Amino acid sequence: MAERLGAAAEPVEQALVVDVSSQRLYLFESGELVGSFPVSTAERGTGNRKGSLQTPLGLHRVDEKIGADAQRGMIFRGRQPTGELAEILQGPDERAARDDVTSRILWLQGLEPGVNQGGDVDSKQRYIYIHGTPEEGRIGRPASHGCVRMTNADVITLFDGVREGALVDIIE
Incomplete structure (x- = not known):
């Protein structure tokens, strides 16, 4: 892991590692x-192909940060806030009507x-994000459709501390 991040062309000040096997995201500074956060990666496992509904492996970067002033639980569609707040589900088997x-x-x-x-x-064209979810009870086990899901509180904390351009390595 450190070798891959250290192989970047520029010095790495900030990096995230998403470990699919442990369903955790680790934040490194210098x-x-x-920081360490539980996450939920794809229910269908890992894979990089469009339409696979799998979490892509490999080295990425945070290209855009969206929603800095949004209320906790705000639902986004097409990366735009809808004005609607999600009902946050805490049960491990509770599923929202939409993803x-x-x-x-x-x-x-x-x-x-x-x-x-x-x-x-x-x-990027697959719209792979690290984002909040209404299905917080499912965090810690594979449940997404390809993205990396976090609790709403954790994604806000991460968002506030991570810069655009930060490296993200998604590993098995």
């Missing part, structure tokens, strides 16, 4: 672990041509 994106969006861009950048494997 090589030091400063809503809530609170904040960190839109990822793949950095590895042919792996997660370009063609039918492009993470």
Whole structure:
């Protein structure tokens, strides 16, 4: 993991590692672990192909941060706040009627041509985000449709502390 992040062309001040096997996201500042959060990656496992509903592996960066002033639980459609707040479900088997994106969006861009950048494997064109979810009770186990889901409080904390351009390595 450190080797991949250290191989970046520029010095890495801030990096996130999403570990699919442990369903955790780790935040590093200048090589030091400063945060750890439970997440939910894809219910269908890992894969980079468009339409797979899988979480893409590999090196990415936070390309855009969306929703800085949104209310906690705000539902986004097409990366725009709807004005509607989600009902937050805490039960491990509770499912929302829709796969809503809530609170904040960190839109990822793949950095590895042919792996997660370009063609039918492009993470940005697949709209792969780190985002909040109304299904908080499902955090900690695979449940998404490809994105990396977090609790609404955690995604707000992460959003506030992460800069655009931060590296994100999604690993198994």
